[in-house]
Amino acid sequence: MTETFAALLLAHVSADFLLQSNWMAGAKQARHPGALLLHGIIVLATATLLIAPRDATAMAPLLLLTGAHLLIDLAKTLAPGKSLGAFLADQAAHLASLVAIAWVFPMLAPSGWLGGLPLAAPVMVLLAGAVISVQAGGYAIGLLVQPFGRSFRAEGLPRGGKLIGQLERGLIYFLILVGQPSAVGFLIAAKSVLRFDASRRRQKAAEYVIIGTLASFGWAVICAYAVLGLLQAYPPLGFLALDP
Structure with a gap:
């Protein structure tokens, strides 16, 4: 089951x-049939690639998973507007569907072409955690601070704040995984020094930065420790904080 869930x-x-x-996400929210179909094809393709089935019988669970994914996406369109709560509920529903498929079809991945590779599953968990920390975290934090950003005009490089957030979450994720959580404090201090002069002159900007920074750091920390906990069910990789 654990190998299937990782994939x-x-x-x-x-x-x-x-x-x-961004177009696909917006078109899905508007229930555009072409966008939903394209997204469904991508969901099925990625699952097929990582399960790497040896025969066609494994396609039935993957088609079932794809259908559940699209139904969850359609249900999300009923939520009024975009919000962090709706995003988290949507992802929780997707996670539940992954667990259900892995529970009902535990040998889906072990019977595939990658099933003989003992480290394939933990590496997949590491990569998934990185994507959730860096990419999904950016979207979640954006939804959180979006209402506050309307109260002042943002300054700086185009997409600069987004890139900074991705880099900081990636660094925090890596530092915790290799057993150096204390180094996160130095990262917080460095960002505070760099942002101090610009933020102290504008209270709204300072509060906006503080909210975004704390949320971003917290998201990365939670992701890293969740991955470390999940990896206890897999063979050790030899370089992580909780490896024997």
């Missing part, structure tokens, strides 16, 4: 956060 998790985050464009 399906990486497939899901790849389809939702790496291979889904």
